[in-house]
Amino acid sequence: MSTQESKRKKELAGFQQVIDYRFDDLSLLDTALTHSSYTANRNEVLEHNERLEFLGDSILSMIVSQYIFKSCKEMAEGQLTRVRANIVCEQSLHEAAEKIKLGKYLAISKGEELTGGRTRPSILADAFEALIAAIYLDGGLSKAKTFVLDILKGTIQQAIQNKIISDYKSFIQEHIQKNSQGKISYKLLSEEGPDHSKTFDMAIMLDDTILGTGSGNSKKEAQQAAAKDAIEKLGLENE
Numbered sequence: 001m002s003t004q005e006s007k008r009k010k011e012l013a014g015f016q017q018v019i020d021y022r023f024d025d026l027s028l029l030d031t032a033l034t035h036s037s038y039t040a041n042r043n044e045v046l047e048h049n050e051r052l053e054f055l056g057d058s059i060l061s062m063i064v065s066q067y068i069f070k071s072c073k074e075m076a077e078g079q080l081t082r083v084r085a086n087i088v089c090e091q092s093l094h095e096a097a098e099k100i101k102l103g104k105y106l107a108i109s110k111g112e113e114l115t116g117g118r119t120r121p122s123i124l125a126d127a128f129e130a131l132i133a134a135i136y137l138d139g140g141l142s143k144a145k146t147f148v149l150d151i152l153k154g155t156i157q158q159a160i161q162n163k164i165i166s167d168y169k170s171f172i173q174e175h176i177q178k179n180s181q182g183k184i185s186y187k188l189l190s191e192e193g194p195d196h197s198k199t200f201d202m203a204i205m206l207d208d209t210i211l212g213t214g215s216g217n218s219k220k221e222a223q224q225a226a227a228k229d230a231i232e233k234l235g236l237e238n239e
Contacts, residue, residue, distance in 0.1 A: 008030065008107070009026070011105055012026055012029055012030060012033070012105070014105070015029070015033070015100075015102075015105045016029070018100050018101060019100055019131075019147065021135060021139070021143065021147060023134070023135075023138050023139075024138055024139070025137075025138050028052075028134040028137055028138050029131075029134055029138075030107075031047045031048070031049055031052060031130075031134065032049050032052050032127065032130040032131045032133065032134035033049065033102070033105050033106050033107060033127060033130075033131070034046065034047065034048045034049055034106075034107040035048060035049065035106055035107065035108040035109070035112065035117065035123060035127070036048040036049075036050055037108050037109035037111065037112040037117070038107040038108050038109050038112075040109065049126065049127055049130035050126075050130075052129075052130035052131075052133040052134055052137075053126045053127070053129045053130040053133070054133075055133035055136070055137075056128075056129030056130050056131065056132040056133035056134075056136070057088075057129050059132050059133060059136050059141075059144055059148075060088055060129055060132050060148060061084065061088055063144065063145050063148045063149070064084050064087050064088055064148070064152070064156070065080075065084055067149060067156065068080055068083050068084060068087075068156070068159075068160065071160070072160060083159045083160055084159075085166070086159040086164040086166055087152060087155055087156055087159045087164075089166060090121055090122060090125040091121070091164075091166065092152070092155045092159075092164065093124070093125035093128045093129065094121035094122075094124050094125045094128075095155070096128055096151050096152055096155065097124035097125060097127060097128040098119075098124065099151065100151065102124055102127055102128060102131070103118035103119055103123075103124055104118070106118055106123070106127060108123075111197070115193055115197045115199060115217075116199060116215075116217070120217065121221075132144055132147065132148060135147050163237075165228075165231065165237070167224075168224050168225075168227035168228040168231055169223055169224055169227045171227070171231065171236075172184065172204070172211075172227050172230055172231055172236070175236060176206065181206065182206045182207040183206070183207055184204065184205070184206060185204075185205045186202050186203070186204055186205065186219075186223050186226065187202065187203045187205055187210075188200065188201070188202055188219065189201040189202060189203050189213065197217070198217065198218075199215055199216070199217060200215065200216055200217070200218065200219050200221075200222040201213065201214075201215050201222060202214055202215075202216075202219065202222035202223050202225070202226045203226055204223070204226040204227050204229075204230045211226075211229075211230035211233065211234065212226050212227065212228070212229030212230030212231075212232075212233055213225075213226050213229055214226035214227070214228065214229050
């Protein structure tokens with residue numbers, strides 16, 4: 001076993017302790033935590049997590065659908081659909097991935113890492129879905145269900161209680177308009193990196209006052225991050 005393989009095995013062992021699940025087939029976990037950028041331009045043939053992500057998306061949706069169907073007997077189809085959408089969205093899955101420090105264990109390219117790949121919401125959300133699929137293939141639906149409902153239990157309850165904000169920009173805009181507090185705008189603070197992988201820093205402004213700041217790989221993503229920062233600083237999450 002090479003030094004690199006030994007190091008990776010230790011990383012995966014550590015991650016299994018974090019998620020409280022031990023794989024019989026460790027290669028499934030390794031694939032779930034391997035981003036496509038890591039496999040590009042390598043001599044050896046390596047699998048990445050995109051196929052597992054495809055499967056994990058369906059498994060996650062089924063588990064969440066079954067849970068809220070049984071738990072929320074008073075909800076009509078439209079309400080159930082809305083609740084599920086808030087649970088399985090990129091934002092919620094990104095937060096779940098951060099909770100288990102998934103980014104720390106990702107195999108990604110140096111270039112992707114230098115541009116913030118380990119914390120990028122889309123990459124972490126996709127890897128989280130791939131992880132669900134890996135657990136399902138390794139241990140069956142029961143194990144996958146236990147993992148999903150344990151990690152997402154807080155998110156599920158917040159979604160049922162309609163406490164999840166899926167669009168931070170719209171939420172804070174409505175709050176400011178409702179309270180006639182002034183005019184919201186967004187200001188580009190900086191942008192860095194090559195054209196194909198830029199990072200934008202944005203500020204959300206109330207007239208001339210900065211309410212929050214945020215970063216993202218697009219201006220839209222950075223604006224959402226800035227709006228989220230403002231909502232947290234203003235203590236509006238539970239309104």
